Amino acid sequence: MSRRQVHLAAHFPGVNNTTVWADPRSGSQIDFASFTHLARTAERGKFDFFFLAEGLRLRELKGRIHDLDVVGRPESLTVLSALAAVTHRLGLAGTVNTTFNEPYELARRLSTLDHLSGGRAAWNVVTTSDAFTGENFRRGGFLDRADRYERAAEFVRLSRELWDSWQPDAVLGDQAAGHFLNEDAIGTVGHRGAHFTVEGRFTLPRSPQGHPIIIQAGDSAEGREFAAATADVIFTGHGSLEDGKRFYADVKSRLARYGREPHQLKIMPGVTFALGDTEEEAAENAADIRRRQVGPQTAIAFLEQVWGRDLSACDPDGPLPEIEPDLTAGVSQGRVAIKDRAAVAAKWRALAAEKGLTIRELVIEVTGRQTFVGTPRTVARLIDEHVQAGAADGFILVPHLTPGGLDEFVDRVVPLLQERGVFRTDYTGTTLREHLELA
Amino acid sequence: MSSPLHLAVALDGAGWHPAAWREPSAAPRALFSARYWAGLVTEAERGLLDFVTIEDALGLQSTLPDAPDERTDQVRGRFDAVLLAARLAPLTHRIGLVPTATTTHTEPFHVAIGIAALDHISGGRAGWRPQVSARGFEARHFGRRDVPPLDQVLNRPGGADLSADPHVRDLFAEAGDAVRVARLLWDSWEDDAEIRDVPTGRFVDRDKLHHIDFTGRFFSVKGPSITPRSPQGQPVVAALAHARLPYEFAAAHADVVFVTPHSADQARAIVAEVRELSADVRIFADLVVFLGDDAAGRKARLDELDGAELASDAAVFTGHVRELAGLLLEWQRAGIQGFRLRPGAVPYDLWQITSGLTAELRGRQAFRSRYEAGTLRGLLGLPRPASRYAEAR
Ligand SMILES: Cc1cc2nc3c(=O)[nH]c(=O)nc-3n(C[C@H](O)[C@H](O)[C@H](O)COP(=O)(O)O)c2cc1C
Numbered sequence: 001m002s003r004r005q006v007h008l009a010a011h012f013p014g015v016n017n018t019t020v021w022a023d024p025r026s027g028s029q030i031d032f033a034s035f036t037h038l039a040r041t042a043e044r045g046k047f048d049f050f051f052l053a054e055g056l057r058l059r060e061l062k063g064r065i066h067d068l069d070v071v072g073r074p075e076s077l078t079v080l081s082a083l084a085a086v087t088h089r090l091g092l093a094g095t096v097n098t099t100f101n102e103p104y105e106l107a108r109r110l111s112t113l114d115h116l117s118g119g120r121a122a123w124n125v126v127t128t129s130d131a132f133t134g135e136n137f138r139r140g141g142f143l144d145r146a147d148r149y150e151r152a153a154e155f156v157r158l159s160r161e162l163w164d165s166w167q168p169d170a171v172l173g174d175q176a177a178g179h180f181l182n183e184d185a186i187g188t189v190g191h192r193g194a195h196f197t198v199e200g201r202f203t204l205p206r207s208p209q210g211h212p213i214i215i216q217a218g219d220s221a222e223g224r225e226f227a228a229a230t231a232d233v234i235f236t237g238h239g240s241l242e243d244g245k246r247f248y249a250d251v252k253s254r255l256a257r258y259g260r261e262p263h264q265l266k267i268m269p270g271v272t273f274a275l276g277d278t279e280e281e282a283a284e285n286a287a288d289i290r291r292r293q294v295g296p297q298t299a300i301a302f303l304e305q306v307w308g309r310d311l312s313a314c315d316p317d318g319p320l321p322e323i324e325p326d327l328t329a330g331v332s333q334g335r336v337a338i339k340d341r342a343a344v345a346a347k348w349r350a351l352a353a354e355k356g357l358t359i360r361e362l363v364i365e366v367t368g369r370q371t372f373v374g375t376p377r378t379v380a381r382l383i384d385e386h387v388q389a390g391a392a393d394g395f396i397l398v399p400h401l402t403p404g405g406l407d408e409f410v411d412r413v414v415p416l417l418q419e420r421g422v423f424r425t426d427y428t429g430t431t432l433r434e435h436l437e438l439a
Numbered sequence: 440m441s442s443p444l445h446l447a448v449a450l451d452g453a454g455w456h457p458a459a460w461r462e463p464s465a466a467p468r469a470l471f472s473a474r475y476w477a478g479l480v481t482e483a484e485r486g487l488l489d490f491v492t493i494e495d496a497l498g499l500q501s502t503l504p505d506a507p508d509e510r511t512d513q514v515r516g517r518f519d520a521v522l523l524a525a526r527l528a529p530l531t532h533r534i535g536l537v538p539t540a541t542t543t544h545t546e547p548f549h550v551a552i553g554i555a556a557l558d559h560i561s562g563g564r565a566g567w568r569p570q571v572s573a574r575g576f577e578a579r580h581f582g583r584r585d586v587p588p589l590d591q592v593l594n595r596p597g598g599a600d601l602s603a604d605p606h607v608r609d610l611f612a613e614a615g616d617a618v619r620v621a622r623l624l625w626d627s628w629e630d631d632a633e634i635r636d637v638p639t640g641r642f643v644d645r646d647k648l649h650h651i652d653f654t655g656r657f658f659s660v661k662g663p664s665i666t667p668r669s670p671q672g673q674p675v676v677a678a679l680a681h682a683r684l685p686y687e688f689a690a691a692h693a694d695v696v697f698v699t700p701h702s703a704d705q706a707r708a709i710v711a712e713v714r715e716l717s718a719d720v721r722i723f724a725d726l727v728v729f730l731g732d733d734a735a736g737r738k739a740r741l742d743e744l745d746g747a748e749l750a751s752d753a754a755v756f757t758g759h760v761r762e763l764a765g766l767l768l769e770w771q772r773a774g775i776q777g778f779r780l781r782p783g784a785v786p787y788d789l790w791q792i793t794s795g796l797t798a799e800l801r802g803r804q805a806f807r808s809r810y811e812a813g814t815l816r817g818l819l820g821l822p823r824p825a826s827r828y829a830e831a832r
Contacts, residue, residue, distance in 0.1 A: 015665075022637045030667050032529070032560045056548070058648065058663055065645040065663075072633065072643070072667040074556030075549065081525040082560045084473070100546060104580040105497060112519040116473045116526040135661035136548045171516075173460065173467030178744065180460055180467060181511040197582030201507055203499050203516050205471055297640035 006387050006422045007266055007394025007436060008414075009049045009093070010042035010406055014073040015059070018272065019402050020292045021070050027403050029070055032082060037403035039083045042090055045410035046424050048435040049091025049122055049213075050083065051235070051396055052076040056100060057133045059334035061301055062310060066334075068298050070402075077109050084117035091432030093122035093215055098152040099129050100137045104198055107159035110212045111204045119208030119431030124215040124235060127152045127223075132333040149222040151195045156214060156230050158191050162202045163211050165189050171205050209433050228254035231265060232438055235396055239269035239370025244391030266393040266436055272400060273372040273379055275408055286373040289400050290364045299360040302367065305332040306341050306348070316360040320352050379409075380416035387422065444767060444805050445777025445819065447537075447723065448483050448792060450476070450785070451494035452514040455727050456738070457502075458745040459784035460514050470514065473526050479785060480527045483534055486793025487807050489818045490535025492568055492677070492779060495520035497541050498577035505574050505589035513745070521553045528561040535815030537566030537677055542614040544572065544581045548660055551621035554674050555666040563670030563814030568677050569618055569692075571610040573601070602684035611688050616655040618676055618692040623651035625673050626826040627663035649828045671816050672823050679725070681752060683712075690716030694821060695777075697725050701754040703773045710774030721819055724775045725753035729783040730791035734758055738783060753781060760795035768805060777819075 012035060013019045020026060028034050039050045054076055059066040076094035083092055092113065096106060114121035127148040134141025143151060170185035191198045216227035217235040227234045228251060238247035244267075252262040274289055276282030294302070296316035304311050308326040325345045330337070338344055352362045372379045386392050399405025417423035424435075433439045452470060453460035460467040469475040483491050499515050501508045520538035528536060536557065540550050550567070558565035572578070578586045592604050601607040632647035651662030677695035680686050689696035696713060700706035706724060713722055727749070729738045734757040742748045749755060756763055767778055780796075782788035800806035812818050 021635055021642055030559055032562075036529075056665060057661070058665060065643075065648050067641045067643050067645040070642055072628070072665065074559050074666050075552040077522060078525045078553045078556035079560065081522040082528050085477075085526055085529040101549070102544065102581055102583075105545060108497075109519045109522055112522045115471055115518065116522065118473075135659070137546050137660075138658040139546075166516075171468060171471065173470075175461045175463075175465070175467065178461065178512045180514055183511050186515075198580055199582070200576055200580045201499050203497075204518065205516060295640040 003384075003420075003422050004387050004393075005424070005437070006383060006417055007268060008045070008047045008423070009051050009091075009268060009394070009396040010038060010047055011051045011053070011270060011396050011398040012038050013070065013398055013402060014053045015055050015069060015071045017069045017293050017298055018398055018400055019070045020289060020400050022292065023401060025404055026401055029402055030072055030074060032079070034403040035079055035083060036086050038399075038406055039087050039090060041406045041410050043087045045406070045414045046427060047090060048394070049093045049120075049432055050080075050087075051093045051124070052079065052095060054095035054097060054126065055334065056097065057136055057334050059332070061304065062331045066301070068295070068301060077113055080121070081113055081116055084113070084120065089120070089427040089430060089435075091120045091122055091213065091435060092117055093124055093213070095124040095126055095217070097126050097128060098155040099127060099141075099143055099148055100134070100139055103155050103158045103196055104162065107162040108203060110159070111163060111207045114207035114209050114212045115204065119433070121207070121209065122213035122215055122233070122432055124217055125152055125156060125231070126217055130334075145220075146222065149226050153226055153230065154193045154195045158189075158193070158196055158198060160211055161189050161191060163206065165202045166205045168206050209431050213432050213436065213438070224251055225254060227251060227265065228260070229258045232433075232436065233266045233268055236267060236269050237369060239271045239392070239395070241386060241389060241391050244269060244386060245389065248390055248392065264438065266438075268394050268396050269370060269392050270396045270398050271370045271372060272398050273409060273413075275374070275376055275379060275412065277375065279374055279378065282374045282378070286371060290368065293400065294360060294364045294367065296360060299363040302363045303359055305335070306338055306344050308341065314359060317358045320349060320359060320362065376412035376416055380413050380420060383413075383417065384420050384422050442771075443807060444771060444800060445489045445721070445723065446792070446797070446800075446806065447490045447492060447535075447777065447779040448488055448789060449492045449494065449725070449779050449781040450479055451781075452517070454784035454788060455751065455781040456741045456745070456749055456783045457513045458741040461744050462737075462741070462784045462787065464787050465784065467514070471516065471518070476523060476527055477530050479789060480531055480534065480536075482786065482789055482793055484531050486797050487810060488534060488793070488797075489777065490537050490564075490566060490815055492537040493520040493523055493539060495539040495541070496570070496577065497544055497572060497580055498574060504593065506576050521550075521557060524565070525557050525560055528557065528564070531561075531564075533564070533810040533813065535564045535566055535675065535818060536561055537568055537675065539568040539570050541572050542569045542617040543610055544577065544583070545617075547617040547620040547658065548624070550617065551624040552664060552666045554621065555625055555664065555669045558669035558671055558674045559666070563816070565669070565671065566675035566677055566695075566815055567621070568679065569614050570679070571607075571614045573607055573610055600682040602682050608684065611684050613657040615688055615692055616653075616657055620651065620653050620660050622673060623653055624660070624662055624664040625668065626828055627651050628666075628668045629826045629829045630668050630672070633667060647828075668826060671814050672826065673816075675815050675819065675821065686713050686716055689713070690720055693720055695721040695723055695819065697723050697779050699725050699753040700770070700775075703769050706770045706775050707773040714774070721776050721821075722774065723777040723779045724770055725779045725781060727751050727753050727755045727781045727783055728763060728788055728792070729755070729757040730760055730763065730788050730795065732759065741784065749783075760791055760799050763796055764799040764803065764805075767800070768803065
């Protein structure tokens with residue numbers, strides 16, 4: 001019986017405290033050479049795609065720009081277009097917000113990327129609407145929660161109309177007859193919806209994938225429904241075995257309503273990994289990485305987001321503060337908001353008391369995401385198990401070093417996945433749609 | 440020795456003649472491939488040109504002033520020029536890359552970080568040609584504003600120079616704000632904002648990151664940029680201008696202005712008008728060129744195929760590269776500092792420029808024999824500015 005195949009993607013960590021920037025091996029976050037290195041490593045490992053996140057305003061804490069995390073990134077689609085020149089098969093996925101863009105322009109940019117990469121473009125559709133980010137845009141931050149997925153859905157629908165508006169054989173280039181275009185091959189688009197009124201003609205022929213791959217990231221019921229209706233891939237945080245299975249079952253069960261089959265939507269949690277020659281060494285590495293990701297100042301800053309107060313006087317290696325959270329004040333801007341801070345604070349108090357954790361230890365514990373820790377053999381087995389168990393279709397790997405953080409995984413884990421017969425030994429197609437078995 | 444000339448080429452489709460795609464050496468079916476553009480830009484770099492520009496618009500090319508035409512006998516369709524420039528950047532090493540990006544329907548924040556990203560990717564070779572869109576049919580691709588039909592605007596008192604038209608003035612005012620915002624965002628990270636200070640745990644020095652707090656008539660932008668300051672600090676801004684209002688725009692906001700004189704005398708008059716507005720802006724003249732022994736014959740054949748004589752805002756030159764070199768040097772004496780040549784048909788007229796014209800100019804000590812700088816600003820003799828915020832401290 002053939003085993004389910006694993007899909008893998010590489011995340012280039014943008015703004016984050018994932019990257020251990022103090023490590024001497026940590027290079028530039030912005031030089032194109034860094035992007036090239038990570039992308040080429042992913043392609044050497046036969047990954048499905050390379051992934052860039054997006055954040056359109058620098059985060060602030062207590063009214064000042066947050067200065068502890070890696071920060072600063074180039075415009076996603078511009079970098080991906082350049083990466084198309086230095087890679088050949090790797091999918092190129094960019095996160096682009098639907099609230100602060102217009103369909104005609106963005107559909108055109110995505111189609112351009114698909115043409116220039118020979119069919120490797122993907123769009124991670126995100127919908128953040130906060131007014132804080134909106135201050136950088138004409139549109140401002142005017143959309144509330146329900147409306148932003150409505151706008152996103154209309155945005156994607158309209159983009160697909162634009163992508164479909166040229167027939168595949170529109171460009172003839174018939175020099176003798178003088179037909180550059182096939183008559184009747186370019187349709188017009190006339191769209192009148194709640195969010196957009198667009199009428200006219202698109203400026204590009206149909207791209208190699210027809211429709212660039214659509215990725216969705218966002219966890220609410222609205223987000224899941226949008227993904228079930230629209231997306232090819234979901235980028236999620238649900239990476240543990242039990243949680244992953246629940247999420248996987250939930251999302252896949254929503255597909256039938258839209259006339260879609262379970263295999264038409266790939267679920268790919270973002271995960272980190274820590275390797276070692278022995279299990280002990282890997283565990284030590286993992287613990288060391290976590291401590292360096294959550295430095296003393298980062299631990300306090302994180303607590304301040306929940307407490308809504310200045311806690312700079314607290315000792316990060318001491319206990320949680322006695323003082324109660326100030327629920328009236330939000331101190332953090334530009335992050336996904338923490339819902340119900342009172343409940344979170346209560347839960348943390350209980351956890352810290354039960355395990356006797358300091359502030360920093362607590363933050364390390366509660367901010368950890370699914371991490372595969374072990375020898376390369378263990379990590380390959382765990383990844384395979386998650387996929388065979390129906391907890392994921394694959395993973396988006398978030399390395400803790402830029403740009404070299406994927407080298408060891410590609411050199412040591414990928415061959416073991418291939419040995420297990422669950423990961424390609426070479427690309428069999430040229431487009432991302434083919435890599436994802438969606439063609 | 441005459442002072443060296445700057446030379447750029449303007450890339451668009453199969454060339455600037457609407458029938459250029461029908462030349463035997465054209466590759467009309469390859470226009471929508473990366474390989475086609477890579478061939479052109481590497482050829483331009485082989486010729487040691489200062490930069491290439493890439494045309495763009497948020498609507499299809501058309502022979503009508505303000506509507507798409509139904510023609511299928513001319514090239515229609517274009518890539519997003521910023522992404523195309525980025526795709527070409529890793530394939531080249533010295534040549535400047537100047538994509539067009541519209542200011543009318545775009546978000547200034549996105550455009551600014553796109554150009555900054557291009558500057559990072561190319562190691563300091565990025566430029567931007569901001570362009571307004573007055574076209575109603577392009578506005579209908581966005582559905583967000585009503586614009587008067589362009590033919591109505593053209594028929595208002597004042598004639599074809601639209602400088603007095605209130606709608607057009609607004610578009611240029613908005614474009615001015617867009618460039619101003621981009622420049623503020625490019626400065627909003629000082630060069631040494633990234634500090635990686637391990638003892639304090641700080642990756643950046645927040646005192647070197649700046650809200651730009653721009654508030655204008657058309658939009659406001661808080662900042663700072665999400666992109667660190669790029670290799671050139673300020674990528675090169677270049678604007679095409681035919682009349683008073685765009686001259687003012689270029690003088691106030693651009694590093695380079697492309698003008699369209701039709702004679703040396705006109706060139707002298709335009710230079711005088713622009714120089715009254717700015718002493719610093721680099722003045723390039725645009726010329727459509729058909730080169731080689733049979734240049735006039737080729738152009739006539741293309742006109743015939745297209746059913747009309749080529750019409751252009753810029754002067755059309757047909758002739759041998761020797762004659763063109765003479766004309767360029769004559770216009771240089773009128774105050775023109777560089778030229779943006781629009782090849783009538785590529786690749787042929789591009790080869791004529793990169794091999795023939797550059798050799799001819801070099802023979803007259805008027806063109807470089809190797810790239811003398813690693814950035815576009817460097818090639819144009821523009822210094823790398825310090826961030827205005829660093830200067831202010
Ligand atoms: C795994 C994951 C990754 C995300 N990455 C981004 C991102 O890069 N940029 C962004 O603006 N939002 C990002 N988001 C935010 C979501 O797209 C979405 O706007 C947010 O989660 C709120 O939507 P929801 O209420 O459906 O969760 C991400 C969300 C998840 C779960």
